[in-house]
Amino acid sequence: MRAVVQRSLAAQVTIEGQIVGAIDHGFVVLLGVGPNDTQADSDYLAEKISKLRVFSDDAGKMNLALADVGGQILSISQFTLYADTRRGNRPSFTNAADPALGEQLYQAFNAKLRQLGMTVATGEFGGDMQVSLTNDGPVTILFDTEAK
Numbered sequence: 001m002r003a004v005v006q007r008s009l010a011a012q013v014t015i016e017g018q019i020v021g022a023i024d025h026g027f028v029v030l031l032g033v034g035p036n037d038t039q040a041d042s043d044y045l046a047e048k049i050s051k052l053r054v055f056s057d058d059a060g061k062m063n064l065a066l067a068d069v070g071g072q073i074l075s076i077s078q079f080t081l082y083a084d085t086r087r088g089n090r091p092s093f094t095n096a097a098d099p100a101l102g103e104q105l106y107q108a109f110n111a112k113l114r115q116l117g118m119t120v121a122t123g124e125f126g127g128d129m130q131v132s133l134t135n136d137g138p139v140t141i142l143f144d145t146e147a148k
Contacts, residue, residue, distance in 0.1 A: 001041045001105065002032040002081040003143040007054055011074045011133035013123040020129075021121035026071030027052075028133050032081030033097040033105045034146075041145040042105045046112035049073075054139050062139075072119040076131055077106045099126060 005027050012022035029049060055064040055071070066073070079102060083091035096102065103125045113120050123129045 001034065001037045001045050001109075001143075001145045003045055003049065004030040004078070004081065005049055005052065005141045005143065006030075006133065007136040007139035008074070009134040009136045011131065013074065013076060013121075014130045014132070015124055015127050020127075021074055021123055023072035023074045023119075023121050025069070025136070026066055026073055026119075028074045028076065028131070030076050030078035030081065031106055031109060032078050033102040034082055034095060035097045035101070037097060037101070037105055037145065039105070039108055042109045043112050044148060045143055045145055046109050046116060048143060050113060050116045050118055052141065054141065067117060072121065073113060074121045074123075074131075074133075075106075075110050075113070076123045076129065077102065077125045 008028045009025050011028045012019050027049065051065050053065050054062045055069045057063040079093060079096040082096035083093055084095050085091045106125055110120050110122055
């Protein structure tokens with residue numbers, strides 16, 4: 001699994017002009033699922049992100065986790081994180097999981113975050129979404145479970 005985690009001051013996802021998910025501050029997580037990913041990868045990633053210490057403490061050091069600052073997560077499925085751009089100018093997405101596995105592990109990831117006490121808003125798996133956010137920092141962290 002791959003995740004791009006962006007620290008955000010505010011974010012929302014809109015589908016056909018309707019806001020379907022929004023957060024005040026916290027993380028926007030763009031999550032991609034590969035064909036060999038498992039529930040263990042989903043759980044691992046949820047644990048890592050829920051404990052990620054990238055919020056400033058009183059000394060200005062990135063030392064606090066999401067729960068420490070009362071933050072939330074906006075989780076967006078993002079199969080394009082598995083784009084293969086090595087040939088030509090049109091990316092191939094054959095490295096992404098099939099939609100059934102992708103949705104299963106995306107939902108499992110969100111459920112695990114909630115189990116860990118996180119407040120999670122979501123987009124719609126496979127939906128044509130417009131995501132807007134105000135980056136904070138900016139702080140952007142890339143996770144790949146193949147590199148754990």
